[in-house]
Structures are given as C-alpha cells and as structure tokens.
Amino acid sequence: MRELEFAVLGPLEVRESGAPIRLTGMRRRRLLALLLLRFPHTVAREFLVDALWETPPASARQQVHNAIRDLRAALTATTGSGVLSTTATGYRLEVPPEAVDAHRFTEGARAARAARREGREAEAVRLFRSALDLWRGEAFAGIDCPAVSAAAAGLEEERLTAIEELTELRLAAGESATLVAELFSLTAAHPLRDALRGHLMLALHRSGRQADALAVYDEGRRLLVDELGLEPGRDLRRLHTEILTDTQEDRRTPKPPTTDTPTPTSTPPPTRQATEDHHRPTPHTHHGNHLPRDLPDFTGRxxxxxxxxxxxxxxxxxxxxxxxxxxxxxxxxxxxxxxxxxxxxxxxxxxxxxxxxxxxxxxxxxxxxxxxxxxxxxxxxxxxxxxxxxxxxxxxxxxxxxxxxxxxxxxxxxxxxxxxxxxxxxxxxxxxxxxxxxxxxxxxxxxxxxxxxxxxxLGPLPQGEAETLFRRVAGESRTYEAARNPRTDTAEEKPRTDASAREPRTTGPAGDSRTNTPAGKPRPATSLARTVTLCGHHPLALRLAATRLRDRPSWTVPDLADRLSTPEGRTALLRTADRDLMSVLALSRTRLPAEAQRLAHLLARHPSTTHDIEAACAITGLAAPLVEHLLDTLLDHNLADEPTPAHVALPLLVRDCAQSWNPPKAPQLQENPRRLTVVA
Structure with missing residues (x-):
C-alpha cells in the first residue's frame, strides 16, 4: 500500500510516494493544516469552527462536515484506504507519526542533542543537519489562519535553536571562515538573537577579522538600545570584552598528542569542554543530578x-x-x-x-x-x-x-x-x-x-503492599510465624479500651475490614494483617512498627499487635530515636486555624468514626455553614477522608494524634457533653 507524507516545514504539501497530491481551495488546505496541528490527537469540531471563522455562520458545522468529506475523498482516492477518521467528538488523521515532517524534525533534533550529551559531536552535527534539511521555507507558508500562524512561530523558534546548536558544534570542531557568510545572513534576518550574533563575532575573530567582529557587536548593541532600551546579554558582553582585549581562546577540539609533537607538560592545553563552558554565548551544558537517594526498599505504589x-x-x-x-x-x-x-x-x-x-x-x-x-x-x-x-x-x-x-x-x-x-x-x-x-x-x-x-x-497502602513493606523492613525471619500461625482476633484476646474497640466498626484503609461482621462475630485475621491495620496502612507507621519488631528479638508479631491495640500504645510505640509519627502528624496542626484544631480534637474524642454535617454540629454546637467550612479545611489538609458525600472520617492515626491536642478554645466552639450523648 502506498503511503502519504505531510510536509508542513514550508508550503503545505501532501505527497504520495514522493509525488505531490494537488489540494485545491484555501478552506480545504486550512482544514488539513488544523488537523496536522493537533496530530496525532482528535481535533474537536468546535475547534475547527472557531479556527476557520472569526464569526461562525449558522451553517458552520455543516460546512466543516462537507469540507472533511471532500478532503477525505482527495486523500483516499490515491491511497485506497481511509486516512481521515471520524470520532464521536471530531476528526483524526490515521497516519504514522513519521509521515509528518515536523515530527521527523523534532525527533532528529532530540537525537542530535542526545548524541552531543554523550560526546558524539560528529554524529550530532550529522543529525542536526539532517533535521534542518527538512525545512523548505517558512512553516505552513501561505496558510492564513491565526491558530496555524501561532504553531508556525513555535516551529520557527525550534528551527533557530537547532541552527544555533549546530553552529556551536561546528565552531567547536574548528570551522570559522566557512561559517561567516551563513551567519551574516542569519544575523541580518534575526538581529535580536544574541546567540547568532555571538557565533558570528567568534567566527570573524578566528578568521583574523577582529575589527569586523567588534563592529558586529556595536551594530547589535545600537539596535537593542534604540529599539528596546536594553543592553546585550551577559555572555555577549563577555565575548566582546575578550575579543577587544584579544584574549579569546581557540575553541577547537584539541588534537591528541603524537610522537613527533609532544604535549607540553608545564601548561596543558585547555579541554574543549572547558573553553566551551567559558565562551559559549548560549549555554547548553549538561547539568547535574541533585536528587536525594532512592529508597532501596521502596515498596508498592x-x-x-x-x-x-x-x-x-x-x-x-x-x-x-x-x-x-x-x-x-x-x-x-x-x-x-x-x-x-x-x-x-x-x-x-x-x-x-x-x-x-x-x-x-x-x-x-x-x-x-x-x-x-x-x-x-x-x-x-x-x-x-x-x-x-x-x-x-x-x-x-x-x-x-x-x-x-x-x-x-x-x-x-x-x-x-x-x-x-x-x-x-x-x-x-x-x-x-x-x-x-x-x-x-x-x-x-x-x-x-x-x-x-x-x-x-496519596492514601494508605493496600493490604498486600502494606504487609510486603512490613516484611521487608522487619525481615522475613521476624514475620514468618504470622504467616504460618494465623491468629484470630476474638473477644478472648487482650481487652481493648480505646474508642475504636467500642464503636461499630467500619471499613478501614484500602477497604480492609477492621471490625466485627454484621452478625456480631469477629472476623479472623492473621496477626500480621491486624498489625498493618492498626498501623493504618500508613507507610511511616509501618516502618516504625517493623523497626521495633526487628530490634526486639524477644517480641513476636502478635506481641506487637497487642501493643498497638490502644491509642496510648500506638503513640508510645510508633517512634524511634530520630522519628516520631505523632510529631510528624502534629506538624499539620501548625497550619490550621484554632477552630479547625478544636474541631479535629472533638471529633477525635468522639466514639463514632464517621460524621455528617448534622452530627458535627451536634458535637461542636456550631452552625452548619461554619462546620462545613471547617471540615473542608481538614479535608484540604488531608487530615480527614470523605468516604461518602457529606460524610467525613478522621483516619485512625490522625484520631490518635488529635486526641492529645489542646488548642485554644475558640469563642464559638465549645464541647457539649449532652449533645455528645445524643450523637453517640
């Protein structure tokens, strides 16, 4: 099957096996240009209407439909297959990305930059030249449409940047006189681009034309001052000073030493990288990696x-x-x-x-x-x-x-x-x-x-990922008995006195049941599952609890779970010498207004875990609009979840933390014990 090519880096052309396909009518050509702007995505009908008409007529959608039909017929007549499809929202070109020359240019420039970063300068020059050879003139030349003109300006900027980088490479390779004529033309066409002017000055200076190089700088400076009231950029000013004082160094790639010409030992020749970094008008250097280390035991997510x-x-x-x-x-x-x-x-x-x-x-x-x-x-x-x-x-x-x-x-x-x-x-x-x-x-x-x-x-970890993280931190040898000897959380286990033990149990993080079944019978769970649930499936809590188990050889997973079964136990256990979970959670309190702090404290002390607006009003004695605003504040700070619309729940560990808060009492926010009884 013969394939179509779309050329936009110059006058818009469609080619089949290298032969042009004639597209008549400006509207048809505009329509194709707009489809290529959004390629490879679907182009909405509304976008086409707005782009084709400043004031769309009543028949605009029908005219677009008719123009699409004609364009599809013109493109399909030669290929024998559909290259323009209709979707529920608009139209899309069905061709491979490399069929559009703008895509090939962008990818070629990207490959050239990668080669340059890796030190393959000759290949980078070849790739930049191949990419720039795709240009035949101004992008989308002859298409009168604001949306197309904006895209063409963006492509032109990419072309000039690629030219500047290619010229930089050629200067580094030792070219100078052969670049002068080309750079004079480019600088005349784009007089405000410092990089091009700097490259021209450098090429002239290396060709023995110091006076001409200084004249190029003076001309550019006058233009900037007269038209924009600006001085040339820092790099261009520095280059001008070096040429003026004749201290500009040669930026050619140093030749390796030979047996006939030994390298001087007193002053080694400057490396190409050093001279490029010092004299480059527009830097394109590789910058360092400042990221912190990745966790070696990163788990889940x-x-x-x-x-x-x-x-x-x-x-x-x-x-x-x-x-x-x-x-x-x-x-x-x-x-x-x-x-x-x-x-x-x-x-x-x-x-x-x-x-x-x-x-x-x-x-x-x-x-x-x-x-x-x-x-x-x-x-x-x-x-x-x-x-x-x-x-x-x-x-x-x-x-x-x-x-x-x-x-x-x-x-x-x-x-x-x-x-x-x-x-x-x-x-x-x-x-x-x-x-x-x-x-x-x-x-x-x-x-x-x-x-x-x-x-x-980011929410709590799913059950499986939480257990995996716990095992990786504590060590498989410390957790194997939990998997081998499941333990049932029954009423005969150690009594629990926290509010979560008295309340009707709800669904915990990641949908894991932490509670009695509707029939009132406890749900069996392994000790490990119970442990990660009591940690709220919270990564830091899991790490701290697992570290505790790892560092206490006499403890077992059931022992740890029992110690985590009360708010006091969690507060005491989920800390190490340098990390304290409750202190980490309490940092959010410093960004809360006093009324929101007090609300979180009251909700944390209440036996229910989920509250609607009416219940929160009963607990606090506040009007509904203020309660809703304060709940929104807790949600914004990720101190509360919204399991269902208009219902909020404080996560287990946030409740533990907020119970210890003693915020200043807001004048409107007073605890009402009698109302607490009604809600409970």
Missing part, C-alpha cells in the same frame, strides 16, 4: 506509579506543533508520613533518562519543625545556585529571580522536585515557563496545586 507514568507519557506524546516543549506539573498530596517524598523521588529517578538537562531537588520546608517555610525568593536563590549560576549574577527580588530561573530552564528537558510545599503561592514562582520540564510537587494540602497541574492524592 503500583497503581500510583502507573498513573504518574501515564500522565508523563501522555504529556510527552503531545504534538510538537501545538505544544512545543511545554512544561508539565504533577502535585502529590497526602497526610504527613504517607510517602509523598519517597514516591516523588522514586519516580524522578525512574524518569531521569527522559530529562537529561538537569534533575533538581529542593525542600521548601512547608511542614518542618522549628523553622518557617522558604520564601519563593529564598527557594529561587537555592535553585539558581544549584543550576550553576554564579552568586554575583543572581538578582535580588522574587520577580527578578523567577525570571532568571525561567530563562535558564527554557528549552531544556529537565526534572524538578519541589518537596514539602506549603501552598500554591510558594511554588508558582518556581515553575518553569517553557521547555519540556517535569515538575513534581509534594505537599500536605490539596489546595497547594497550582493552576493547570495534575493532582494525585
């Missing part, structure tokens, strides 16, 4: 990792025409100690190969004891320094630092982990504005997600 991979892959598959190099942001929220940071770091390490231009990490201290959260200005200073910015060149002021950070990340494929965020206002100035950067944010608050971010709420 299979569903969450699959979702994160799906979100990231979907972002990377976005067409380069409509969203070239767009940043992506994912927010992971959840209660303290639930494993947000561990998941983010584990996922970041797995996706590092996809983001080779730097992996950054910063703890924003949104919930850190005895210190305030970082301000955006402080955080940006840390990020800029980790990215290699000299201290003297880091601007003052949050707006200026944010602009500098966005400028450094533009065009990169980097990865950024913003850990322990306090709120959206803290993280928004840190987000890149352009470039294929993946940002992972961890926070205890749902509302900390900035606009446009994908959000993942």
């Amino acid at each position: 299979t569903a969450e990792l699959a979702l994160l991979n799906s979100e990231t892959d979907a972002h990377h598959s976005t067409t380069p025409l409509t969203h070239p190099a767009a940043p992506s942001t994912i927010v992971i929220d959840g209660m303290g100690g639930i494993g947000k940071t561990a998941l983010a770091i584990h996922f970041a390490h797995r996706r590092t190969p996809d983001h080779p231009d730097g992996q950054h990490y910063i703890d924003l201290h949104g919930f850190t004891p005895d210190r305030d959260p970082l301000t955006p200005e402080e955080a940006l200073g840390i990020l800029l320094r980790s990215d290699g910015a000299p201290p003297e060149e880091i601007p003052t002021g949050p707006a200026e630092r944010s602009a500098a950070w966005r400028s450094r990340q533009a065009g990169r494929r980097a990865l950024l982990v913003l850990d322990n965020a306090a709120d959206a206002a803290q993280v928004t100035p840190l987000l890149p504005g352009a470039g294929d950067t993946l940002t992972l944010i961890t926070t205890r608050r749902k509302s900390a997600a900035p606009d446009g971010a994908h959000r993942l709420t």
